[in-house]
Amino acid sequence: MRNAIGSLIAFVVTMVVATSAWAQSYQIQPGDALRVEVLEDPTLNRTVLVLPDGSVNFPLAGTLRAAGQSTGALGSSLAAALAPNFNAPPSVFVSIASLAPPPLPGAVAATGPTIEVFIMGEVGIPGKHLATQGTTILQVLAQAGGLTNFAAPKRIELRRADNKTGVMNKYTYNHNGSGSGIKGNTVLKPGDVVVVPSRRLFE
Incomplete structure (x- = not known):
């Protein structure tokens, strides 16, 4: 029984580590929905959409390039852009809320309903x-x-x-x-x- 519980705990830890590693290495794509949290000002917390041109728009920060960056890199960019509005650079955390859906066959055609x-x-x-x-x-x-x-x-x-x-x-x-x-x-x-x-x- 103890061996089974130990194996289960090891599996869960492995999955958490693997998920964290994936999130840190994932490159943001147009169409992704990102969850942004600003520790110093929770009123700024929101989910933002990565536009087709790869940018995101965030209050007090303006428009920033997101596509091709990791969530950590975008968090750093947002913190730098928000810094003039705070006494010290804020702590900004970015996570993937949902991935961009795969393109549908024929989605480029404008003839559908x-x-x-x-x-x-x-x-x-x-x-x-x-x-x-x-x-x-x-x-x-x-x-x-x-x-x-x-x-x-x-x-x-x-x-x-x-x-x-x-x-x-x-x-x-x-x-x-x-x-x-x-x-x-x-x-x-x-x-x-x-x-x-x-x-x-x-x-």
């Missing part, structure tokens, strides 16, 4: 969403659970890659209905990314 769009930032359900063709930016925000109390509704961005150059173009959308940017009835295209940033102080 649904398209894939990405929503990140201050919405109820960030991540990859399937939207019916013809869905507008206003409708997809509703599909994602709406804006959180920390959202900056006047600075929502639609990021769309240029088919020829691959450059990610940015368009501003004011959820309050005013301004000169795109309107709520703008129809989404496959691969579009909607970014809802956090409010600034006094915004």
